[in-house]
Amino acid sequence: xxxxxxxxxGHVGVNLVRALIDKNRSVRALxxxxxxxxxxVDVDIVCGDVCDLDSLxxxxxxxxxxxxxxxxxxISMDDWPLLETVNVGGTRNVVEACIxxxxxxxxxxxxxxxxxxxxxxxxxxESRPLAENDCIPYSRSKALACKEVINxxxxxxxxxxxxxxxxxxxxDYQLSHFGEVxxxxxxxxxxxxxxxxxxxxxxxxxxxxxxxxxxHAPRGAHYLLSGHWVSLCEVASLVAEVTGxxxxxIVLPMLLARIGIPVFSALYRVSGRRPLYTRGSIESLSxxxxxxxxxxxxxxxxxxxxxxxxxIDTLRWFExxxxxKQPLVLQSTE
Numbered sequence: 001x002x003x004x005x006x007x008x009x010g011h012v013g014v015n016l017v018r019a020l021i022d023k024n025r026s027v028r029a030l031x032x033x034x035x036x037x038x039x040x041v042d043v044d045i046v047c048g049d050v051c052d053l054d055s056l057x058x059x060x061x062x063x064x065x066x067x068x069x070x071x072x073x074x075i076s077m078d079d080w081p082l083l084e085t086v087n088v089g090g091t092r093n094v095v096e097a098c099i100x101x102x103x104x105x106x107x108x109x110x111x112x113x114x115x116x117x118x119x120x121x122x123x124x125x126e127s128r129p130l131a132e133n134d135c136i137p138y139s140r141s142k143a144l145a146c147k148e149v150i151n152x153x154x155x156x157x158x159x160x161x162x163x164x165x166x167x168x169x170x171x172d173y174q175l176s177h178f179g180e181v182x183x184x185x186x187x188x189x190x191x192x193x194x195x196x197x198x199x200x201x202x203x204x205x206x207x208x209x210x211x212x213x214x215x216h217a218p219r220g221a222h223y224l225l226s227g228h229w230v231s232l233c234e235v236a237s238l239v240a241e242v243t244g245x246x247x248x249x250i251v252l253p254m255l256l257a258r259i260g261i262p263v264f265s266a267l268y269r270v271s272g273r274r275p276l277y278t279r280g281s282i283e284s285l286s287x288x289x290x291x292x293x294x295x296x297x298x299x300x301x302x303x304x305x306x307x308x309x310x311x312i313d314t315l316r317w318f319e320x321x322x323x324x325k326q327p328l329v330l331q332s333t334e
Contacts, residue, residue, distance in 0.1 A: 050090030201227030
């Protein structure tokens with residue numbers, strides 16, 4: 001059975017490809033530009049672009065299962081044209097190619113940002129509507145991408161939609177936004193924290209649940225895959241405990257953080273580094289902290305591992321790959 005993974009060189013993709021291979025699956029990895037993260041992995045790598053329908057038809061030929069991970073992730077307010085092209089149009093192409101090629105099942109990875117967050121005092125579950133008109137471009141693009149998969153269901157496609165929260169964990173080769181936050185904390189480079197937090201989930205838990213969903217979930221099922229809501233201050237304290245590097249002393253209230261966005265942007269431009277505090281990221285930290293994974297636990301046995309284990313394993317991976325120069329103070333999750 002051939003399984004295709006789009007976005008295979010990304011954070012989730014790399015972990016998924018490895019997990020599938022560990023289960024003796026034949027994997028075809030669709031990559032667009034970066035492939036270094038797959039070096040040494042026994043996988044069939046094919047070049048393709050979700051914006052090119054013909055390349056998808058070639059990649060999906062003979063495939064029984066497709067995992068669609070390829071997406072543009074952005075915390076910028078100016079990326080809508082590219083987000084619409086890649087996330088919305090690309091998903092439309094994936095659906096079309098799956099139908100044309102007779103793919104048995106599509107597993108689509110959405111995002112918690114695709115769901116309406118309000119009311120904040122009521123937990124989010126699978127009944128929450130899509131944020132199709134959200135002011136944050138990334139959120140809107142992922143909501144509309146979900147609609148493309150739902151439209152595919154009406155055309156006979158067998159598809160599952162997985163909706164993870166903030167994904168963290170090892171094998172973060174291209175450095176996700178939160179991976180960069182962790183690394184900046186571990187190196188003492190993050191000047192300030194925001195008095196808020198997010199629901200974080202281990203990439204390995206997401207991958208294992210995705211494989212179980214492929215095998216056992218009913219057609220058209222939606223699953224929220226949340227982990228643990230942890231404040232940035234708690235994250236920084238844990239990183240300090242593991243690395244010995246003191247946590248930032250400045251903690252900004254959300255109102256002041258919003259006002260200071262232009263200042264943060266200017267500082268990052270001067271440093272030449274990717275901005276971590278933008279309007280998009282600040283709004284994400286203001287989302288609903290209550291996210292239920294009850295359905296995934298009931299149907300698929302989903303159980304997210306302890307947050308501290310994820311942090312330690314991720315920092316250890318940064319150390320092993322040479323991105324974190326100083327040795328960790330705490331070396332084991334035992």
